[in-house]
Amino acid sequence: MAASPGAPSNKEFQFRRLQKPEEFRAVEEVDREAGGPSGEPPVPRTVQRAVQDNGGLVVGAFAEIYLAGFALGFLGWDGEKLYLYSQRTAVRPEYQNHRLGFRLKTHQRDELLRQGLDEIRWTFDPLQSRTAFLHVHRLGAVPDKYLVHYYGRLGAEGAEEIETDRLRAVWKLQDPTVVARLEAKAPDRAADERRFAESTPLLETDLDDHGLRVPTSVQEPSLPSASLEIPFDIGLVREHSPANLRTWRHAVRDAFRAAFDLGYSVDDFAVVAPDHERRSVYFLRRNPSAPPAGRPRGPTGLTSGP
Numbered sequence: 001m002a003a004s005p006g007a008p009s010n011k012e013f014q015f016r017r018l019q020k021p022e023e024f025r026a027v028e029e030v031d032r033e034a035g036g037p038s039g040e041p042p043v044p045r046t047v048q049r050a051v052q053d054n055g056g057l058v059v060g061a062f063a064e065i066y067l068a069g070f071a072l073g074f075l076g077w078d079g080e081k082l083y084l085y086s087q088r089t090a091v092r093p094e095y096q097n098h099r100l101g102f103r104l105k106t107h108q109r110d111e112l113l114r115q116g117l118d119e120i121r122w123t124f125d126p127l128q129s130r131t132a133f134l135h136v137h138r139l140g141a142v143p144d145k146y147l148v149h150y151y152g153r154l155g156a157e158g159a160e161e162i163e164t165d166r167l168r169a170v171w172k173l174q175d176p177t178v179v180a181r182l183e184a185k186a187p188d189r190a191a192d193e194r195r196f197a198e199s200t201p202l203l204e205t206d207l208d209d210h211g212l213r214v215p216t217s218v219q220e221p222s223l224p225s226a227s228l229e230i231p232f233d234i235g236l237v238r239e240h241s242p243a244n245l246r247t248w249r250h251a252v253r254d255a256f257r258a259a260f261d262l263g264y265s266v267d268d269f270a271v272v273a274p275d276h277e278r279r280s281v282y283f284l285r286r287n288p289s290a291p292p293a294g295r296p297r298g299p300t301g302l303t304s305g306p
Helices: 021-033 045-053 100-114 129-138 177-185 189-198 234-240 242-261
Strands: 011-019 058-062 066-076 082-092 119-124 143-147 165-173 203-207 212-219 225-230 263-270 280-284
Touching: 011 100, 021 045, 021 058, 021 066, 021 082, 045 058, 045 234, 058 082, 058 100, 066 100, 066 119, 082 100, 100 119, 100 129, 119 129, 119 143, 129 143, 129 177, 129 203, 129 263, 129 280, 143 242, 143 263, 189 225, 189 263, 189 280, 203 225, 212 242, 234 242
Parallel strands: 082 119
Antiparallel strands: 011 058, 058 066, 066 082, 119 165, 143 165, 203 212, 225 280, 263 280
16 A cells, blocks of 8 residues: 555545455554554454455545545344444544544445445443544444453453453434434533533542542442543553553443443433543433432442453
8 A cells, every 4th residue: 555645634535435455455554553452453354355245344534545544344133123233443543633433434324324224333442532432422322231351351372361341332323313413513511511510420539649530439320310430541541550440440340230220321421621630421311210229339349240
């Protein structure tokens, strides 16, 4: 593939299905450069071609002939519903401030609607704030299941194993909420701040010695609206407080599973800044049939099992 050109404006990107062997080869390159999910190898070009030619969808964002990002998905069937399962979306680091993740997903949506399908599903790491903001707030996808150790424990032999908890996201492409989110211009910061103040915090957090938040307790939701905090930047936690990664993983796991069991569902994600400190939170709302509950649990409630 050609060397990377200067970063183009939004109008200079072209979105289309991948066709040539060298384009599928470039997907592997993009996946490696983008960092990919920890411990997961790039999708082989042979699998990409098989997916593309047998009902799936591999689309790319091109700056001239240079592949800047891609989205790959295959058809799924749950016994009742036919949908696209989006396995991987990745963007080269130099293009990650050009809204390419959002534009690849909306192009994927347009392609699928042309095929007569109306739903895309995928999984993502619930601790990744930037990913959650894109998927939940910008796209309007709804996380509906918490999956513990979804891929098992990943990592090279002899290295620290990586836990692979995931949220499953369901994106109903023609749902009015989704359409409204896609047309929205910017988050309503004031509304997000009010909701954060009025919601039950499922995680209590405090600052550690590096000035980074760490969970101290988990509680079940009790009000119609709840908030579930995650690290604003998991990379900073990994760099400065690696011992807290496991604490975050297990606290978020406990909180999500308790909330889902009690009939709460995720309806938004926001970055709020109380006292000028940026904090990332999922917002959850209680379904009408959910029982009122609120049983606090201390640090011993941060469990490790499924």
